[in-house]
Amino acid sequence: MSTILEVAEMARVSTTTVSRYLNNRIELPADTAARIDAAISALDYRPNILAKRLSLGRTEAIGLMTPEIANPFFAELAAAVEDEAERHGYSVLMTSTGGNRDRELRSLRRLKDGHVDGLVMMTNRPDDGSLAKSLHQYGHIVLVDEDIPGVNVPKIFVENREGANAATQCLLDAGHTRIAHIGGPAALFSAIERLEGYRTALWDRGIQVDRASIRQGEYSREFGLAAMTELLAGPNPPTAVFAGSDFIAIGAMQAVRARGLSVPHDISLVGFDDMPFADLLAPGLTTIRQPTAELGRSGFRALLALMQKKTPADLTRLPVTLVMRESVAPPRASGR
Amino acid sequence: MSTILEVAEMARVSTTTVSRYLNNRIELPADTAARIDAAISALDYRPNILAKRLSLGRTEAIGLMTPEIANPFFAELAAAVEDEAERHGYSVLMTSTGGNRDRELRSLRRLKDGHVDGLVMMTNRPDDGSLAKSLHQYGHIVLVDEDIPGVNVPKIFVENREGANAATQCLLDAGHTRIAHIGGPAALFSAIERLEGYRTALWDRGIQVDRASIRQGEYSREFGLAAMTELLAGPNPPTAVFAGSDFIAIGAMQAVRARGLSVPHDISLVGFDDMPFADLLAPGLTTIRQPTAELGRSGFRALLALMQKKTPADLTRLPVTLVMRESVAPPRASGR
DNA sequence: TTCAGCTAGTAAAGCGGTTGCGTAAAGGGG
DNA sequence: CCCCTTTACGCAACCGCTTTACTAGCTGAA
Incomplete structure (x- = not known):
């Protein structure tokens, strides 16, 4: 694996210039840019993401906490989150907690410890208040599908x-x-x-x-x-x-x-x-x-806004629809 | 967030010593160890994982590529992989490819680029041979559930x-x-x-x-x-x-x-x-x-072995069982 | 007494990026 | 012709941890 230094040397510029060029923080004359481009492709250079993360202090990854990924509802929601995240250049770290408090906390700690920049959180376990209290200390969190009362984070629910x-x-x-x-x-x-x-x-x-x-x-x-x-x-x-x-x-x-x-x-x-x-x-x-998928997408978007220091809506409600199939009929013979 | 340096200073040792102590690479006299422990809890120190990753060159995370997470079969399998991974201290980066070649390649590139140390791969798209050819260059890969012919990686299938x-x-x-x-x-x-x-x-x-x-x-x-x-x-x-x-x-x-x-x-x-x-x-x-869950667990275990430079079995076959319910009966009246 | 061999550490060089300052050279206005 | 502004880039510190190579001081055997 080649480094930015090798690219810089081959292009006869400094690493600073290469870094800035790659991150669009500088406009370079055409020939310099061309030299850098040439060096990059000659060396098949790809930035070391680990170094980048350390340097920037963020991971470009989010966590996704779901009670039970094997439940098709959460699975579909997870797929939507992942899809939307991918579209914005984020990776998704998934945790299926099984409603287990310990695993929930572990997932939250991952957020705190900087494994991920934010967390889309789903839980179906009633909270005794302790989670609500501790939640704000962790960082960027969005709550999807089910509320934890008293928590002050953006929430996405259905009607x-x-x-x-x-x-x-x-x-x-x-x-x-x-x-x-x-x-x-x-x-x-x-x-x-x-x-x-x-x-x-x-x-x-x-x-x-x-x-x-x-x-x-x-x-x-x-x-x-x-x-x-x-x-x-x-x-x-x-x-x-x-x-x-x-x-x-x-x-x-x-x-x-x-x-x-x-x-x-x-x-x-x-x-x-x-x-x-x-x-x-x-x-x-x-x-x-x-609207399962929309729930996931909206969840990610709210999180993204949060991570970008914008302020997403406190509460989003997504509409539901009645799907008629065959399990409803008039009552039999009325009366009894 | 406090750093290892602050811990070292408070404990009046060097960062080297703290690092070694934390990673069990050294045995320290009781009082030194106690000083370090005290400093750690006083400062609420937690190692910066990003720095650790850069330094070590690995991420302690694996990728999980599935065709369709919304499919209960893959979801259950994914849950099992995640569970086993968590048990071994690994995080799981999930990708649901939807059978899309591009997304498959993106997931593979994440492996190559060091986002993850290994990949549990599932695909249900027949390969034209190009995937098979390129796969070895990516690193630690295990194939689960469905084969890609001609690929030389550990495989876990059912009977x-x-x-x-x-x-x-x-x-x-x-x-x-x-x-x-x-x-x-x-x-x-x-x-x-x-x-x-x-x-x-x-x-x-x-x-x-x-x-x-x-x-x-x-x-x-x-x-x-x-x-x-x-x-x-x-x-x-x-x-x-x-x-x-x-x-x-x-x-x-x-x-x-x-x-x-x-x-x-x-x-x-x-x-x-x-x-x-x-x-x-x-x-x-x-x-x-x-044995969906076992498929996932075995997949992770094989990957773990690979990452630890052991050599897992080339091919594991897991047994299946017939579950009798009500959809089978003798043919009607025989003849016609 | 001497010296090998421990014990208990340390200094400093990475890992590979990003970025706040700075500056040389070229261009332009007065 | 001089001075000021751009343009185009570089120096070096920094992110926080790991690890190699090394040492000071002590012990015990020859």
Whole structure:
């Protein structure tokens, strides 16, 4: 590997000149420039990035913290971040934390220690406040998809309320009145917002919101299965369910089947996320599509702005859309 | 941020001593060590990793090239690589190439330019030979999941032949004799091996392998749908299909349904991969499970060996297993 | 007493860039 | 013709760590 010094010698200039020329910090007469260019290609010179980083004190890399890269939602989001980062000359250092606090901290320390210049952070673990307090000391951070309350960094979320509202309305429009909600963790921001959206939709139609038809738990299939099984066994089972995530919806679907009932014939179902598998199911799952890729791109852009000492918006909300498939139908024979 | 020099001064030793002490290259008398320790914690010293990297000429980071991180298979594999890497103190720089040659080359150049010390490489694009030729110049590379013929680097694959064989046998055992195969790209190593496994299984039972019941194309749902539609429209449609991937299987399943037939009643189906959604389907998809995480871990370990100047195995084959679900049944009423 | 052989360090030269000052030479205006 | 401004570049310090080569002082054996 040749160095900038060799290039400078071959072009009969100083390293200063070469460095400035390469970084567009100087305008050189054509022949000098040509000599440098010639030397560079003759030596096949490529700047040593490690030296450059030390000298500049930055890495031109960002971190990407995701709870679970194997989850298609986060994977797609990660892909979008990476794509946008690449487009701006940044590399992406990925960490899949598995919701593990230790790994989250390790990723944050990487930021502090200068492995990366900034961090796109996603977490789905409710915070006890300690993370929120310590976060500002780390540097450039952007929060995507899920909030950590009390943290003062740019945030990019989707319109959870509006989405939940649309999902519930879709069920109302189909004629349902006994609509249950199986939502995510009670402590999680997105789950809270989605619950609010659901409540508002019912409220707006003058429908009493029944505590008993609201379940909160993990955004997982297992929880969906368990919660739906309970609901179905209850005294006054719903004719429709708005699930807080597609995973929950799938679990619910299983529960419905296990009971010998069918979606959408006996029970209508709407999910949230529009995971890639949502349309593989039979029946295809009606759900709220999140602009996953846009979430990632916006996240990176906000981070970039931060790193360039600009001030990105404190909060960006991206719109969601209802995707109609086959899991919603009018309630059976009305009444009971 | 404090530097090693400040630590040295506070501990009244030289930077050399501090550096050696920190890197376990020297044994110090207890009181000297204690002074250094004290200085370090008093100053909250953390070594500047950029300086360290420049000095050592390595980054303690590896690259991870995947065709499509949004594909759950690669995502899970990536998670495993990252996990294993983290365990050994390495960071992971991820690139999702989308099968784009340019991005592949960019990722390779990152290796050459010293951004990373090694690369776990996955590609699903058939190579025209140019990649194979240029690959050795880049440095430490390990190939995972899919081969690039003619490349002399450690490789980690699964037992494609054995898996395909088991899948086909499972259909044979159920009583099928007209078994079609919808496989991956004809130029792709894994697809070739899976086809071989299918052929051998039929051959071993003395069943004529019919050219017309073999289709090759993308590992995608769309291709599965198209190919299966064709097969069903043919003169002598199969009663069972071994699909080269779960995506293909899903497409095939759609085609079966579109024709008013049912899986497994009219057509039995076996996939390959055991994607996370394989058991979400109704019926659950019988398929060949790949040890995805192990593929990732082994990949990293081989790379680590390479980077430590050890010599990992040229080729590692990981076993696959047949996962029985509900998409296989005996052929209908035998005969026709 | 002498000297080899430890112990416990140190000085300084890298690693390969970037950059704040500075300056020689050429050009131009008065 | 003199002085001031450009133009075109160079010197050397600096980023913070690692490592080679070396030494002062002590111990113990011959």
